[in-house]
Amino acid sequence: MATEDGSAIQRYNAGPAEERYAELLRCVAVPRWARALVDGRPYADVAQLRRHAAELTAGLTEAEVLLALADHPKIGQRVSSGWSRAEQSGVDDRNAELAEALRAGNVAYEQRFGHIYLVCATGRDGADLLADLTARLTNEPAEEIDVVRTELGRIAELRLTRILAEPESP
Secondary structure, three states: OHHHHHHHHHHHHHOOHHHHHHHHHHHOOOHHHHHHHHHOOOOOOHHHHHHHHHHHHHOOOHHHHHHHHOOOOOOOOOOOOOHHHHHOOOOOOOOHHHHHHHHHHHHHHHHHHOOOOOOOOOOOOHHHHHHHHHHHOOOOHHHHHHHHHHHHHHHHHHHHHHHHHOOOOO
């Protein structure tokens, strides 16, 4: 595994800055976050890159959190392709009752907080996500922004892992 991590970080460090920047915006659609990760190169290892990404995510302003949300579909919304589709694969959109409950929950959430409900959905089913959404409706707005920031960090970590696993383009 160390060899795989070593070659992954070498590829990441050596890649063209603008390509890395574009890839990182797919993780968290916040230009300052992506630019700081590119400018932080070279990283000694994958762990150092992950730590830097986590520190940057933890430091996102509320405005940056809201900017990042614009790049995410609603939970339960039919997603045709991309990472979001894979991340929401546990949501069974054929279950009409659950789909309606998620839709109604999303509406209530947006009315309460003024932005979409975001959660790291990987490995979670629709019922679990609905329970999480319902529980989070009781949060205060400032507390909820902190929760969303944490969820963005989880999503970013998963997406960064995907980037590091991708072979270099020819």
